[in-house]
Amino acid sequence: MKNSLFSLLRGAMLACVLTLGITGTSVAKELHLYMWSEYIDPQILKDFEAKYQCKIVQDLYESNEEMIAKLQAGGLSQYDLVIPSDFVVPSMIKLGLLKSLDAAQIPNLKNLKPEHRTAAYDKGNHYSVPYQWGTVGLMYNKKLAPDFKPSWSVIFKPTDARRPYVLIDSEREMIGTALKYMGKSMNTTNKTELKAAADLLIQAKKHKNFLGFEGGVGGKAKVAGGSAAYALVYSGDAYRAMAEDKNLGFVNPKEGAVVWVDNMAIPAKAPNAALAYQFINYILEAKVGAMLSNFNHFATPNAASMPFIDAADKKNPAVYPDATTLKSLESILDLGKDNRLYSEIWKMVKTR
């Protein structure tokens, strides 16, 4: 009996030591990525691990809001790289979540297209380096929606919304799409317009064909799996699914859509910033950038990679929009204090 007591105590101490050991220390050369799911070619990760003699540990998120929440809850000192969208970068900078970048460590910055080096949300790439860009468009299942129309009305207009659909669980992108359908700017601060957008979204949510809010990947899965006919999906995710199944389609509807740029950024207290810099530099290499875009079918911001991109993607106006499409696309801007208005709208939509 005494033995079992002692062994119990010994076990307790062992467990404590083990726990502290496993959770406390980290291997010297480990890169902790925190990024969107299905966003990077596993081969790129393997090549990087081999080239730089390190181990990559990946964690996934489905929305910018989720990522920011986790960073604020303690991820700041646990991750080396995150991939925020352009419109949240200014807020993250103000919150002190991102490390100021040392351009000397990223010589491949010169590979970027000029517009990506002088973007409004981070001129000069002091905190973020463009990763991929794309749109938030309408993905549809041809079998479930034979009467498809390339317009957001299949979701927002009750008479046209005849098939089950999924809305995207991303504050600015969902509200922005609703505003675009209404013919307004997705960066408006006009309270009447915003209230109208909220009403539109709430009505779409209360409609019998509404299936729920999902991240881009979740929505894609529902359309590909056959439980939804329509979903708001990120362009590349849709094209990857379409490569596996001819029954799926994707379009940037005629009313317009959100165009976004995702960026690589280093959290303020990253444990292994040196490796993070190497990773960013590696992604910016011409061939690697092309490998990335050819895998996830998003558009690349890398001028040097363009010669190596799949011809099919280059010709596709939904991946690399032409001049006319570009006119209907709009970027989301960080509105500083007015961000609050959108938060309130989103709360209304989510709770009513």
Next chain:
Amino acid sequence: MADNNDIIYNGELVSPKVLRKRASVFLLPGLLWIGFFLALPCFGLIAVSFAERSEYGAVDWIFTFENMKRLVGFDLFGWSADNFWILARSVMVAAVSTGLCIALSYPLAFFLASRPARNKGIWMALLLVPFWTNLVIRTYAWLIVLAPQFPPAHFAARFGWIQPGAPLYPSMIAVYIGMVSTFLPFVALPLYTAVDKLDWSLVEASRDLRAGFFRTFRHAIWPQTKAAVAVGITLTLVPAMGMFVVPDMLGGAKYMLIGNLIQQQFGTSRDWPFGAALSLALMTITLASLLLFNRNSEKGGVQ
């Protein structure tokens, strides 16, 4: 030399003070732990619910009634009864689910109690396995059963409850199915214990006096199983009110319950003060139900 205060406790002649000092060493770590990590923060919830949410999601310690106002329904764009409906819906779903569980547990308990003694253990184990299976697995498993290709969805489509080709979720039906299948064992197990020890002479007597089914139940069975049902209710009603996994997976964003709303505030919305206010509302309802319930069971003479 015995002190005047000394007593004989468990055979030992010792003063109560010494006993208490000795016991404190054992007692305090546990009590302090619970006090610090659970009891105190519950009071901390009150403090946080009066704080302000900073522009980007942190907590600013500025006193404000904003969260209380939002709780009652006033937000930036006017008044709405939505929060009230969410609370009301949560209470109703919890109450109805509990009621259904009780009603369905009786056949289950009687069935189990009537098995031959050597098989009882197996049937018990059969009831325990879903009970101990992880809630997330049990709930998402319904997503398969309620998919468009299978009978339940076809059935509902035939009646026009849902679109043909659509799955049976998200819907209130799915939420109720999920809740009942989650909480059924919680009520069935205590009830089975009571039914097993049922005094059948009362039931037989009532039958001999030609009482119908309902009178037999009311006078012979109910008084003996009342206590078990009370246990079942305590184990079901309160957790059901705060449940968010089932509504999240089976109700989608369409049918929000208070649990989902609270989880959102501490997750992607990053609005701890409002989340704290909502939690206070839930806690108040929980305490109220427990108090009401205790008073009723005292009146009814439940031990």
Next chain:
Amino acid sequence: MNRTHPWINFAAILLFMMLYLPLLCVVIFSFNASRLGTQWGGFTLHWYTDLFHNELILRAAMNTLILAVSSTLIATVVGTALAIGLQMAPWGKKARRVFEPLLNLPVVTPDIIFAVALVIAFGAVRALTGLFELGMPTMIVGHVTFQIAFVALAVRSRLRLIGTEVQEAACDLYASPSYLLRTVILPLLLPGILAGAMLAFTLSLDDFIISFFTAGPKSITLPIYIFASVHRGVTPEIHALSTLVMIFTIFVVLLLRRSEKQNSQKPEEKL
């Protein structure tokens, strides 16, 4: 008590089916060759083998086990001490009025309020000391908090079963208090301690809500992983993982049943 109405049997069987049908579907579809949706695409075992190559899942499984084992060990020690301390001294009414609610608080609080309270507690500690970033330590603390109550209740019921005669007899034979504790009470208490520990272990494995709120970005457990995957699109890989978890659950349930049987045996029967 021999003849039950056929309606009752029918209803009961139906209810058992309702409890098991979803779980059976998960098992069946874990062999589905098609990746998305519920169309059957053929039989395959490769999802199970894929599981063992998935780093995220292996890490989540490891985290789940570490969490359960560590928290159970701590909670068993603290909870047992708590139960013993309650019985050790003649606490008056006033003291009991503080102890009983505290002891029962973790049991009656709804999980989500529990989780919210923990998050706020950790936030407060973090603001004051900079410690307690959300991660494995915070999850362990969270689990221990509710496990203590369950262990204490299990041990306390065993203590009541043991009764005081043995202690009185030992004292008559001039046993000192510490000898009494070590050699008499603890061994008799062992089935209760083990039952409480098993209960705590199972509760920790089963827990989702508290883990979900207190998990750090990298200390994901299996239930959290499965929950996140449901929103990304359920693949048969998740079904395979769930099936394995269910098998493990069955195993633990059987162990629990055996330890419960031992716990309810009176000490005299064992001697």
